Amino acid sequence: MxxxxxxxxxxxxxxxxxxxxxxxxxxxxxxxxxxxxxxxAPAPASSAPPIHRCHSRGLLTPSLSARGAVVRAGDEDSLYYAGLRRCADDPYHPASNPGGVINLGLAENHLSLDLVGRWMEEHAGAAMLDGLAGAGEEVRDLTIRGLATYQPHDGILALKMALAGFMRQIMHGSVSFDPSQMVITSGATPAVEILSFCIADPGNAFLVPSPYYPGWDRDIKWRTGIELIPVPCRSTDNFNISITALEIAYKQAKKRGVRVRGVLISNPSNPTGGIVPRETLHDLLVFAAEKNIHLISDEIFAGSTYGSDKFVSVADIVDELEDFDKGRVHIIYGLSKDLSLAGFRVGVIYSYNEHIVSAAAKIARFSSVSSPTQRLLVSMLSDEKFISEYIKVNRERLRKMYLVFADALKQVGIECFKSSGGFYCWADMSRYIRSYSEKGERKLWDRLLEEAKVNATPGSSCHCIEPGWFRCCFTALSEEDIPVLVERLRRVTESHRSNR
Amino acid sequence: MxxxxxxxxxxxxxxxxxxxxxxxxxxxxxxxxxxxxxxxAPAPASSAPPIHRCHSRGLLTPSLSARGAVVRAGDEDSLYYAGLRRCADDPYHPASNPGGVINLGLAENHLSLDLVGRWMEEHAGAAMLDGLAGAGEEVRDLTIRGLATYQPHDGILALKMALAGFMRQIMHGSVSFDPSQMVITSGATPAVEILSFCIADPGNAFLVPSPYYPGWDRDIKWRTGIELIPVPCRSTDNFNISITALEIAYKQAKKRGVRVRGVLISNPSNPTGGIVPRETLHDLLVFAAEKNIHLISDEIFAGSTYGSDKFVSVADIVDELEDFDKGRVHIIYGLSKDLSLAGFRVGVIYSYNEHIVSAAAKIARFSSVSSPTQRLLVSMLSDEKFISEYIKVNRERLRKMYLVFADALKQVGIECFKSSGGFYCWADMSRYIRSYSEKGERKLWDRLLEEAKVNATPGSSCHCIEPGWFRCCFTALSEEDIPVLVERLRRVTESHRSNR
Structure with missing residues (x-):
């Protein structure tokens, strides 16, 4: 059969x-x-908006997209944002709201606003119009065309040149930057998003030494669908980046079937304020080359240094290496920190890879800087006397405020990590948490906010694996705020002691 | 067994x-x-960058992401962009480059730049600094904080209020706009992208009556992964939107398993310049309600009308309908067209759906307008005398130029569709194409560019299914350019006749 x-x-x-x-x-x-x-992946039903019924027609409001709903619910559960929202609702002001929340959560520098303000008062109008007064009809016409009509989406050449000069000056003249490798965006936030989009596809991952800047989880993950894999740095190791840890994380990702496309670091580190040593940068480049992946270095605080360690840009190391394929190296920069101009929304992608520059320049159409602001900045950055004076005075004020602030924390028994740059201290409050866990840290964050009315960013928001560390920004404070801060922190530290 | x-x-x-x-x-x-x-979908291997070998180490440059490579290669094959690139390389100027390409491809209005220029000269400096001169220390400090520090990503309230007033004025006071339903972005380009992201997921689709604005294929598809389904309008029907055609396209998409999330229209239409009739808007709203989908109306040319048909905003109709669920209706607006300020990069998402407003406001962090520009615009838009004068004079100049231009085309035997708004004529050149096909149209585009040195946007770039239509922008020309244009077009039209 x-x-x-x-x-x-x-x-x-x-x-x-x-x-x-x-x-x-x-x-x-x-x-x-x-x-x-x-x-x-299932659509996040729980975060979808409620459905509205239209009575008379019996029709439903069409919903948001699944990803739109994720963004809407987005940052609700992060303490970093929760703290910032509390500060926005009830901001401390010595005269008008002395009971409000003191904000140590936002990395914004108010120490040198007077310098920028004075320049603006004296020059802004003329700067924007390129010193038009008294010019002939043709020049006037050209000037208004330069302002009002479409300009290159990735920034006008004059601004790229001015920025290249500024970056060189910030980095002590040790490296030069080529304007043709630059894409200007409306802030460093779109800069890092656009660069990520060009480097990695949805489901790909970046290795990110942690603790890292809490905003990246939003800036990179929201729209690009890229995974960020925290690679822990440890306090015993001075929060230095460990190539061994990167190696392990890389292998684990590979085992999971996740393709790692790059390593993303900040230098000076946000949130620790540490400066990445020259040798580590070298090792990172070698690691990236070995794995054939990208290296993104966010150097937005490059000029905001005050400590004994000298900042070294990855651009510096790349130039040193012979026969190294630079096409994997990219730098994020911007004027929000080093020039105190967060509201101007100016970010920079600097890349050694012409294909990425070309793709990013096209995407920059979604994140362009307006022409009046570009013109104004060309003038400001070209004012050599102002810029060198600003850099010098701002560094002095930063250093002074850092010392005052770290000393204030010391008065209440809080030690800071020895940092050299950025607008913040990385403060060890582990002795004030009741259980050595994320929960205990969360509890301390809550007590700081509710009892002391002080908002600081807990390490868990930065993916720090050791509980009890907090990022405390000091550059939006004035020296008069310090005694108030000390008195408030005591509410928490002393009650902790008496409860033991 | x-x-x-x-x-x-x-x-x-x-x-x-x-x-x-x-x-x-x-x-x-x-x-x-x-x-x-x-x-x-297969990764576009052909458009991926070539692999660079690093000799000494034998390492490869890591590639762009697949989507990054798509963007990089992006617009290379579109005649719309090819034409614009040609103009950028060799722009016509009566004195300095009389042999250059006359650009009828870019929808930019130069007719009223003198008005904007004069306002800027007189007010810009003071406007940006809020009339600071002579103010006390505290006011100065507040002003510079308002400029230099982080502001709401989706625009400052003062600008939203000023824009709401301007939009109302542009729309003849027939509707009012609520600033709390507004998200400001760095141009209408990110506005339409962000809105699309919030409404549709990758693989979802919008129905788009065609011919439609060629930029949408880039602005919406590049990063969001949304499909645009052209729904043809016909010349025999005056290029009116057909609900029957939308119905058919909707069913076809459903059959393919594609979820349609919305209908996207421009009003006044780009590229035809037609104004969407009140009844069509009504029918579109009913269609959207029946299918439970969104309706996006791009009204960026709302104030740039000159014909006999009066512009009606979808906001007007929505307000009329009783018991209609407004949460599905969204408007795109901006200052690039109606205020001639393309370089300022200011776009608006206006939505009746609070969840979408809230999600879009969060995404606006990637596309914020810089504070100096926002302050400047608050001043400009609040200058009632300037604004009403500008709107009046600009409309007159538009109408005049439209008549001159349409007449010029007539001189060479090209008839235009009867349009009422926008910066362009929708010109019927079908009698000058040799084969009635997209190929024939492409050939004519090429002859216009190479023989006549005139760049116009072919209908195929706008997904027009009838060959021979071209979008010709006339607002970047001056009247002196018209005779040159006529003479150049004759090179093509006459040689066509003699070759028959």
């Missing part, structure tokens, strides 16, 4: 019956496995 | 053998089908 089984053409002969039965079964099993693995 | 077949538990009994063989076969077939349908 001939038995008809599926695939009998294949399995005729001895054992054919068994094989002919087993193969379809196996196929069926793999089919189920395939479906399971390739099923699209 | 018992025969062991797969699924024998299911198919025991009569016919079990046949079923037990057929079912796995069928499963195998569906498995293949499933794989085929769910296979991810």
């Amino acid at each position: 001939r038995i008809v089984v599926p695939l009998q053409g294949v399995v005729q002969g001895r054992g054919g019956l068994v094989l002919g039965s087993l193969i379809p079964c196996a196929l069926f099993y793999f089919f189920q496995l395939y479906i399971k693995r390739n099923r699209p | 018992r025969i062991v077949v797969p699924l024998q538990g299911v198919v025991q009994g009569r016919g079990g053998l046949v079923l037990g063989s057929l079912i796995p076969c069928a499963l195998f077939y569906f498995f293949q089908l499933y794989i085929k349908r769910n296979r991810p």
Whole structure:
């Protein structure tokens, strides 16, 4: 008797019956496995907006997209944002709201606003119009065209040149930057997003030494669908980046089937304020080359240094290495920190990879800086006397405020990590948490906010694995605020002692 | 003899053998089908950058992401962009480059730049600094804080209020706009992208009556992964939007398994310049309600009308409808067209859906307008005398230029669609194409560019299904350019006649 089984053409002969039965079964099993693995991620139903019923027509409001709903619910559960919202609702002011929340959460520099303000008062109008007064009709026409009509989306050449000069000055003249490798965006936030989009596809990952800037989880993950894999740095190691840890994380990701496309660091580190040593930068470049991945260095605080360690840009190391393929190296910069101009929304992608520059320049159409602001900045950055004076005075004020602030924390028994740059201290409050866990840290954050009315960013928001560290920004304070801060922190530290 | 077949538990009994063989076969077939349908789109290998080998280390430069490579290669094959690039390389100027390409491709209004220029000269400096001169220390400090520090990402309230007033004025006071339903972005380009992101997920689609603005294929598809389905409007129907055609396209998409999330229109239409009739807007709203989808109306040319048809905003109709669920209606606006300020990069999402407003406001952090520009615009838009004068004079100049331009085309035998708004004529050049096909149209575009040195946007770039239509922007020309244009167009039209 001939038995008809599926695939009998294949399995005729001895054992054919068994094989002919087993193969379809196996196929069926793999089919189920395939479906399971390739099923699209379920839409986040819980965060979707409630459905509104329109009574008379019985129609429903169409919902947000699944990703739109994720963004809407987005940052609700992060203490970093929760703290900032509290400060926005009830901001401390010595005269008008002395009971409000003191904000140590926002990395914004108010120490040198007077310098920028004075320049603006004296020059802004003329700067924007390129010193138009008294010019002929043709020049006037050209000037207004330069302001009002479409300009290159990735920034006008004059601004790129001025920025290249400024970056060089900030970095002590040790490196030069080529304007043609630059894309200007409306802030460093879109800069890092656009660069990430060009480097990695949805589901790909970046390795990110942690603790890292809490905003990245939003800036990079929201729209690009890239995964950030925190790679812990440890206090015992001075929060230095460990190549061994990167190596392990890389292997683990590979095992999970996740493609790692790059390493993302901040230098000076946000939130620790540490400066990445020259050797570490070198090792990172070698690591990136070995794995054939990208290296993104966010150097937005490059000029906001005050400590003994000297800042070294990755651009500096890249230039040193012979026969190194630079196309994997990219720098994020901007004027929000080093020039105190957060409201101007000016960010920079600086890349050694012409293909990435070209793709990013096209995407910059979604994040362009307005022409009046570009013109104004060309003038400001070209004012050499102002810029060198600003850099010098701002560094002095930063250093002074850092010392005052770190000393204030010391008065209440809080030690800071020895940092050299940025607008913040990385403060060790572990002795004030009741359980050595994220929960305990969360509790302390809550007590700081509710009892002391002080908002600081907990380490957990920065993916720090050791509980009890807080990022405390000091550059939006004035020296008069310090005694108030000390008195408030005491409310928490002293009650902690008395409760022991 | 018992025969062991797969699924024998299911198919025991009569016919079990046949079923037990057929079912796995069928499963195998569906498995293949499933794989085929769910296979991810292949990475555009051809557009990927070439791989660079680093000699000494034998390492490769890591590539762009697949999507980054798509963007980089992005607009290379569109005649719309090819034409614009040609103009950028060799722009016509009566004195300095009389042999250059006359650009009818870019929708930019130069007719009223003198008005904006004069205002800027007189007010810009003071406007940006809020009339600071002579103010006390505290006011100065507040002013510079308002400029230099972080501001709401979705625009300052003062600008939202000023824009709401301006939009109302542009729309003849027939509707009012609520600043709390507004999100300000760095241009209408990010506005439409951000709105689309919030409304639709990758693979979802919008129905878009065509011909439509060629930039949408880039602005909406590049990063959001949304499909645009052109729904043809016909010349015999005056390029009016057909609800029947939308209905058919909706059903076809559904059959393909594609979820339609909205209808996207421009009003006044870009590229035809037609104004969407009140009844059509009404029907569109009913259609959107029936299908429970969104309606996006791009009204960026609302104030740039000159014809006999009066512009009606969808906001006007929404307000009229009783018991209509407004949460599906969204408007795109901006200052690039109606205020001639393309370089300022100011766009608006106006939505009746609070969840979308809230999600879009968060995404606006990637596309913020710089504070100096926002302050400047608050002043400009609040200058009632200037604004009403500008609107009046600009409309007169537009109308005049439109008549001159349409007449010029007539001189060379080109008829224009009767339009009422926008910066362009929708010109019927079908009698000058040699084969009535997209190829014939492409050929004519090429001859216009190479022989006449005139860049116009072919209908195919706008997904027009009837060959021979071209969008010709006239607002960047001056009247002196008209005779030159006519003479150049004759090179093509006359040689066409003589070749017949």
